[in-house]
Amino acid sequence: VDAVAEVKQRISLTDFVSRTVKLQKSGRNYRGLCPFHTEKTPSFYVFEDTATWRCFGSCGEGGDIFSFLQKRENMDFREALEVLAREAGVQYSPRTPESLKEEDRLNACLSLAVDFYQENLQKSHGEIAQKYLLKDRGLSQETIDYFKIGWAPDEWRILRNRLKEKGFSDEEGLAVGVLAESDKGGLPYDRFRGRVIFPIHDNRGNLVGLGGRILGDGEPKYLNSPQT
Ligand SMILES: [Zn+2]
Structure with missing residues (x-):
């Protein structure tokens, strides 16, 4: 779906993550406390270049803006796409199996x-x-x-x-x-x-x-x- 690429282009992952995670610049990237496990030392990274994130701590999870929202809100991919497409103002008509x-x-x-x-x-x-x-x-x-x-x-x-x-x-x-x-x-x-x-x-x-x-x-x- 092109809407996926469009969303990634229009919404900065760093900005998006920053709404719920306090991020600090670390070299070319950003890091903060992982929102998916409890920790005292930041091991959660956002990579600006690739618009991806990864936790190097105990959960070891990572992905893109979609997987971040999916995980945070316990959504499936389609739901995350709907939310982000709406926010980004991307035209997107969900394709149901019937259609x-x-x-x-x-x-x-x-x-x-x-x-x-x-x-x-x-x-x-x-x-x-x-x-x-x-x-x-x-x-x-x-x-x-x-x-x-x-x-x-x-x-x-x-x-x-x-x-x-x-x-x-x-x-x-x-x-x-x-x-x-x-x-x-x-x-x-x-x-x-x-x-x-x-x-x-x-x-x-x-x-x-x-x-x-x-x-x-x-x-x-x-x-x-x-x-x-
Ligand atoms: Zn983690």
């Missing part, structure tokens, strides 16, 4: 899965995956964020439930390959469970599928969604 064409719907469905898994990587049950990425694979947090790497919890229908919540059908989840059909005739279930998730792009940069590497002993070690 999207079929192809757009499938893309939106796949993107939702990527966002969901990215979100889960930041949760406490995602720690095993974070450790794998940061320590074993030696990736930086920036790289992980850039490639939108995520974590699929070891559960049968957690993504399926999220897709339902957001108005996507099982057929759509199956079509983009994030759900799999049960051969015992039960409900479709999450294809990726207990796996680190790597979004797969075609050579034009379009998201076309997901790859998942298992952590632990399961088989196969690498699993890709069938690509269309």
Whole structure:
């Protein structure tokens, strides 16, 4: 959505954060007491150049203006976008699943899965995956964020439930390959469970599928969604 870039251009993250966090200049950046955990020494940074923030203290969270507002107000991305678009005076019409064409719907469905898994990587049950990425694979947090790497919890229908919540059908989840059909005739279930998730792009940069590497002993070690 272009509204995202527009919002970031029009609202300074530093100003936005300053409304609720007292910031002090620190080199080229700003720092203050982290609003997301209790601390006495500031370990929360706002980086002007990239319009991002990060806590180097115990919560270790970071992101952009959207994730800051989401976290502060416990909103989802759509809600944060609505609030910030309004404030920035950015024209933005929320696209509901019903209003999207079929192809757009499938893309939106796949993107939702990527966002969901990215979100889960930041949760406490995602720690095993974070450790794998940061320590074993030696990736930086920036790289992980850039490639939108995520974590699929070891559960049968957690993504399926999220897709339902957001108005996507099982057929759509199956079509983009994030759900799999049960051969015992039960409900479709999450294809990726207990796996680190790597979004797969075609050579034009379009998201076309997901790859998942298992952590632990399961088989196969690498699993890709069938690509269309
Ligand atoms: Zn913190």
